[in-house]
Amino acid sequence: MAKRSASVRRELSRDDETFDVPAAVLCACCGQPDCAGCSAASDEGSGVVAIVPWERPIGGVWSRLWATSRATTLGAETFFATIPDGALPTAMRFALLAETLAILSMIAALLPLIALALPSLALELARNPAARASALQWLAIGVPAVTVWMVLAHTLHGAALDLGARRQGARPERRRALRFGLYACGWDLMAGPLGALAMLITGGTKGAEQVLSASLRVPGKASMALLLGVYALHPDAAERARRAGSIAALALTIASGFAAIALAIAFS
Numbered sequence: 001m002a003k004r005s006a007s008v009r010r011e012l013s014r015d016d017e018t019f020d021v022p023a024a025v026l027c028a029c030c031g032q033p034d035c036a037g038c039s040a041a042s043d044e045g046s047g048v049v050a051i052v053p054w055e056r057p058i059g060g061v062w063s064r065l066w067a068t069s070r071a072t073t074l075g076a077e078t079f080f081a082t083i084p085d086g087a088l089p090t091a092m093r094f095a096l097l098a099e100t101l102a103i104l105s106m107i108a109a110l111l112p113l114i115a116l117a118l119p120s121l122a123l124e125l126a127r128n129p130a131a132r133a134s135a136l137q138w139l140a141i142g143v144p145a146v147t148v149w150m151v152l153a154h155t156l157h158g159a160a161l162d163l164g165a166r167r168q169g170a171r172p173e174r175r176r177a178l179r180f181g182l183y184a185c186g187w188d189l190m191a192g193p194l195g196a197l198a199m200l201i202t203g204g205t206k207g208a209e210q211v212l213s214a215s216l217r218v219p220g221k222a223s224m225a226l227l228l229g230v231y232a233l234h235p236d237a238a239e240r241a242r243r244a245g246s247i248a249a250l251a252l253t254i255a256s257g258f259a260a261i262a263l264a265i266a267f268s
Contacts, residue, residue: 051084052183054094065097066198069186073195073214076222081229083183085175091182095154098189099147105194107139149260150188155181156256157249161223164241164248170231180226184219191215219246 053059053067071079115122125131158181162174189195190211199207223245227238 051082052086054183055086055090061097065094065101065189068094068183069098069189069195072183072186072222073190073211073218076214076218077225079183079225080180080222081225083176083180083226083230086179088175088178088182091179092151095151095182095185096147098185099150100143101194102185102188102192103143103146103150105192105197107143109193145260149256151182151185152256153249153253154184156252157181157184157219157223157245160248160252161226161241161245164243164245165227165231165233165238167244168231168233168237168241170227170233170237170241173230176230177226180222184222187215187218187222 053071054064056064059067125135155178158177158179159174161180162172162177165177166172190199195211196208199211203210220242223242224238227233227241228235231238231241233241
């Protein structure tokens with residue numbers, strides 16, 4: 001009996017050896033447990049899993065831009081409370097594209113209204129090639145200039161929040177604060193005519209009303225989310241940092257705006 005039991009145990013042991021223990025971690029690309037990485041590491045992402053849609057390697061430009069803009073506006077508290085560290089150039093490309101589309105859509109929406117309000121000017125532009133060329137020249141200069149200024153304003157806001165948080169005793173998070181400012185440019189796209197139109201198509205009038213309502217409150221909510229989530233400040237300290245950062249950013253934005261206007265007048 002003892003010999004038979006030992007024989008059974010040996011057979012069971014041999015049977016068990018035919019089954020491999022599954023690996024705890026497998027490569028998401030090739031499924032191999034010993035993979036060193038199917039793709040080269042890059043500084044363009046925010047980590048192992050890019051939680052910012054814009055930084056994901058899949059999807060088209062518009063789908064990633066739109067998903068990120070929605071997240072920064074409709075899901076601002078969650079998005080900015082957990083905004084990861086990462087490369088600034090990626091966020092900068094998002095900011096420039098979002099602001100450019102926001103400004104162009106605003107111009108497209110205002111042109112018919114301007115034509116109705118100033119019919120003589122509209123007729124002059126239609127009849128006079130020189131006037132049209134001058135207007136197009138100003139647009140070619142003005143759109144990039146306003147885009148850069150808006151991106152700068154948002155970036156200054158992020159930097160000012162970092163300064164305010166550090167004055168409240170928080171650890172510096174300069175790059176994440178700058179990424180906050182750059183991804184905050186998604187607010188302008190969502191609040192503009194293009195964002196409202198896209199929400200109207202995808203979500204109806206309720207969706208358009210939702211994004212317009214959220215756009216009015218998003219700067220304060222997003223700033224508090226950053227200060228509470230990333231800087232781990234107490235709510236009272238976060239409110240003081242938010243207020244100081246907003247005032248500083250507003251002052252710097254106004255000063256830079258006047259400087260830009262002065263330069264435009266000087267070179268015109």
